[in-house]
């Protein structure tokens with residue numbers, strides 16, 4: 475897919491909550507969409523009953539949306555390939571798909587995370603594993619809780635790509651009466667915002683689980699935005715990106731919605747559940763912040779950036795710090811100006 479023409483043939487790899495929902499958006503926008511599912515029975519049900527009840531219960535999928543568990547068939551002739559798998563498995567998934575990628579296809583990451591061990595953003599992982607230039611990689615990120623979009627509630631998002639024409643083409647391919655994408659070329663800012671907001675949603679969830687109210691949430695959201703913006707500035711992002719849909723927009727949606735897996739996960743920790751107990755309650759769906767809190771913390775340390783909320787979330791998730799002492803640690807920090 476090149477130039478400013480809408481993509482007509484789009485493949486979505488991953489039929490989880492967001493992959494299925496984004497495939498519906500693309501199909502509703504008039505694109506010719508094939509959705510790849512890991513399990514044959516999921517693909518079969520989408521094709522015959524137009525449903526994916528394990529991930530988007532009660533949602534009628536467009537009849538034009540085709541699904542398959544055959545990656546070769548899924549990717550044949552695609553102008554854009556959308557990667558809708560968890561951040562920490564993207565490298566492994568994409569390595570398997572790499573030989574099948576159509577050479578000039580725009581590769582679109584939906585994942586919100588930072589890879590453990592390499593500390594790479596998802597677009598960096600995609601460009602490296604697919605062996606394509608960075609301007610062939612795009613990202614979609616914003617306040618995009620899948621179930622609300624699947625219910626066709628009005629939502630905006632950001633399509634980011636360093637190649638503006640590709641961003642415009644993808645924007646056209648996913649614009650519907652209920653889904654309004656904006657373009658942006660600040661890939662670094664858009665991706666960091668998407669990864670960090672999951673960590674802040676864990677923190678807000680913990681606060682909710684402890685019984686704290688809106689002052690605490692607003693304090694965490696605002697200071698979470700401050701530390702995310704600091705990291706972004708150190709990595710060359712445009713600071714204004716963090717005030718946009720993929721920054722403040724997604725932060726507010728994720729930190730305040732009971733639909734967020736990250737917020738829900740944090741709430742369980744705040745109520746005193748262990749990591750394993752909270753994990754059991756996710757129905758197999760991914761709460762990206764649980765792993766990304768560690769990679770973001772490490773990335774910040776490499777760049778000499780202070781991220782106190784991320785630090786506490788990491789310690790609660792992985793170093794046995796209780797949420798109450800975690801809150802005390804944040805409140806007890808050295809006094810400073812805003």
Ligand SMILES: NC(=O)c1ccc[n+]([C@@H]2O[C@H](COP(=O)([O-])OP(=O)(O)OC[C@H]3O[C@@H](n4cnc5c(N)ncnc54)[C@H](O)[C@@H]3O)[C@@H](O)[C@H]2O)c1
Pocket residue numbers: 488489490491492493494512529558559560561563567584585586587618619620621758759760762
């Ligand atoms: N659900 C949302 O509301 C939403 C919105 C925006 C962005 N995202 C991001 O999109 C990405 C995917 O999220 P999702 O909500 O679709 O996740 P999900 O847990 O609902 O689905 C994950 C999908 O990846 C597939 N998969 C392939 N290989 C896998 C492996 N090795 N391990 C686990 N799953 C594997 C699963 O079969 C499943 O179809 C995440 O990074 C998430 O942060 C999600």
Ligand SMILES: O=P(O)(O)OC[C@H](O)CO
Pocket residue numbers: 586616617618619620672675724727728733734735736737760761762
């Ligand atoms: O359910 P979560 O916490 O993964 O959040 C989903 C989306 O990223 C919200 O934009």
